[in-house]
Amino acid sequence: ENDKQSLSMVTCTAPVNIAVIKYWGKRDEDLILPMNSSLSLTLHQDQLKTTTTVACSRNFQQDRIWLNGKEEDISNPRLQSCLQEIRRFSRKRQNTVDSTSDVSGVSHKVHICSVNNFPTAAGLASSASGYACLVYTLSQLFGVESEQLSAVARQGSGSACRSLYGGFVQWKLGEQLDGKDSLAEQVESESYWPELRVLTLVVSAEQKSVGSTSGMHTSVETSQLLKYRADVVVPSRMEEMIRVIRERDFPAFGELTMKDSNQFHAICLDTYPPIFYLNNMSHRIISLVHRYNQYYGETRVAYTFDAGPNAVIYTLQDHLSEFVQVVRHFFPPEVSGEEFFKGLPVCSAD
Ligand code: 2P0
Incomplete structure (x- = not known):
């Protein structure tokens, strides 16, 4: 197997969401569990969005991330939570398929490039589209399909869980201590209210x-x-x-x-x-x-x-x-x- 074949790469985009019932306040700061449910509209893909490319290769020495062209610290705890959770999901899935080979490349290091088409951190929900896009792109790369994906994005940034779905989306606060039921759910699709x-x-x-x-x-x-x-x-x-x-x-x-x-x-x-x-x-x-x-x-x-x-x-x-x-x-x-x-x-x- 040559070097070329050992590189896999996926690019995805995720739009910003704008809440109409606001999330403000956590009951658990580590797991990012909210004090109240919230509801938002996800914008269309051609508006405010993040585009993320993730590559993985056995030749990469370490995980690395670039945001809008500038390398950032990968040890950020929220980034680490998302990476660890997706890898855990991928391993769980692979174990049920074939425990001997690494089909998805989950054991390899990743390089992440993420860009926004709007100003970052100006109160325009950049963390929402950013973490949603990161988690979704990683899930595509590692072949993860799970109803829990929004719980992973939530651990990057609370509002990010809502950007995994289009249209009208609610983030239910949930009741469990582990946050497994603190998930985003589509209320109506993007075509429900076209005017x-x-x-x-x-x-x-x-x-x-x-x-x-x-x-x-x-x-x-x-x-x-x-x-x-x-x-x-x-x-x-x-x-x-x-x-x-x-x-x-x-x-x-x-x-x-x-x-x-x-x-x-x-x-x-x-x-x-x-x-x-x-x-x-x-x-x-x-x-x-x-x-x-x-x-x-x-x-x-x-x-x-x-x-x-x-x-x-x-x-x-x-x-x-x-x-x-x-x-x-x-x-x-x-x-x-x-x-x-x-x-x-x-x-x-x-
Ligand atoms: C919202 N906001 O519902 C509310 C309205 C801002 C005002 O979600 O700490 O960046 O990462 O969970 O998600 C902004 O908070 O905070 C936010 P963390 P987040 O859209």
């Missing part, structure tokens, strides 16, 4: 000041509102969200989405010391959306914000181009942020 549109308004592509992992740790330690949210609000909100999605009821979907985003950011303020993810521009977008909806007397557009100032807008195809025009009017792209603040009144002024 639904998503628009990202990039307010800032800078890296966020407080990472999600440490931010939610501080929230769990200090916010009483978080406990109330996890115990009382989210269980019924999950049911309602699934119902309004199944009914394709946009006004109800939009209202619930905005309320859940607002509650998540309220928890950030209730955290001590407080965490500020939204900035002036984010607040102006929130006001604009409410004024737009008030003008029509119905919820036509909804915003949601993650751990950063960038807005994600959900709307229906019929209202998209008009809303984009409204955004362009109030936020002309050719004017830079500072000048813009001086030149125009804040839209919530009246």
Whole structure:
């Protein structure tokens, strides 16, 4: 067997997902088990996504990883959890097929290259698509098929488990201590609500000041509102969200989405010391959306914000181009942020 034949390589892509019921807070930090269930929409493959290539060869001396062209430390515990779990699954499968030969190359070292087509760690869910893509690509390379794949991605980054499926996806918090039932599950496929549109308004592509992992740790330690949210609000909100999605009821979907985003950011303020993810521009977008909806007397557009100032807008195809025009009017792209603040009144002024 020559060197060429000993190299196997797989490339996959995974899109970002944007939560409409937010995950914020862990009950187990090592296994990444959440305090509450969450629900998101996975974007299409041609939008915000990660592309990952994994090669394995008996000639590789060690596992290595490059993120957006720069080599990173492979000893990162979350990366190690994912690699170990996938190799364990692959060995388990091989033992049932043939215990003597290494068909998939699972005993070989891997080289991983991963690139995002959008700014990393700017509150645009890069870890979600990143770990989902890593775990899925490894599973393809090593021939792993398992309903537990989302539990592996979850151990890379909580929100990553939801990017393994398209469409509307829920991450059920689960009950078991080992986290085996803390899995993602598709609620409806990507073709279920074809008129639904998503628009990202990039307010800032800078890296966020407080990472999600440490931010939610501080929230769990200090916010009483978080406990109330996890115990009382989210269980019924999950049911309602699934119902309004199944009914394709946009006004109800939009209202619930905005309320859940607002509650998540309220928890950030209730955290001590407080965490500020939204900035002036984010607040102006929130006001604009409410004024737009008030003008029509119905919820036509909804915003949601993650751990950063960038807005994600959900709307229906019929209202998209008009809303984009409204955004362009109030936020002309050719004017830079500072000048813009001086030149125009804040839209919530009246
Ligand atoms: C979400 N976010 O549901 C929420 C909304 C941010 C705000 O999941 O520590 O990067 O890796 O499990 O998944 C961001 O948190 O945190 C997140 P870890 P993750 O999308």
